[in-house]
Amino acid sequence: DTAVSQTPKYLVTQMGNDKSIKCEQNLGHDTMYWYKQDSKKFLKIMFSYNNKELIINETVPNRFSPKSPDKAHLNLHINSLELGDSAVYFCASSPRLAGGPLGEQFFGPGTRLTVL
């Protein structure tokens, strides 16, 4: 059973197009994330949702819009794709430890987005 799954694994598209990436977790976690990993492997958080509520938006352009239909799903829609959006996008989930810091994160396999 895959804990955190993402589709598609690869996405190649033209500049200006709109695309979506889907993420699902079957771990029962309340918190889900989107990360962007650039070509230098630097991992940057983009969004975080807790029980379908947006709690972190890390100065991401408005062209990126996350949607969480339920706490097991967090999708990412990107409008008007630009060359600089080319990266690997990771979905992750984690349990919230009562009153304490966030627990370990479980990552999906990633979606490699290439904008031509």
Add this chain to the structure above:
Amino acid sequence: AQSVTQLGSHVSVSEGALVLLRCNYSSSVPPYLFWYVQYPNQGLQLLLKYTTGATLVKGINGFEAEFKKSETSFHLTKPSAHMSDAAEYFCAVSFGGYQKVTFGTGTKLQVIP
């Protein structure tokens, strides 16, 4: 603000040699600390974590790390490197009251036969 620093973006070791990957954090409150490994074309997976209790923690694949509060460090070690250890390693930290985990910039481990 919470931060984490990984010293050395690239580390090369010979097969069978000691692996030491360095991680330091800044915090005024007790952190939770993590090491993740990323193999080529894969997502990150947890190697080990420190939350509370014993400061020497053991993880998968023979790795271990020691939380040293006085040095604000959480270095990752393995006594004998194996070719299969070649990967990118990320240190990460979270703190109570914060909504996110902060990742270091990663260290690429190369193992030379």
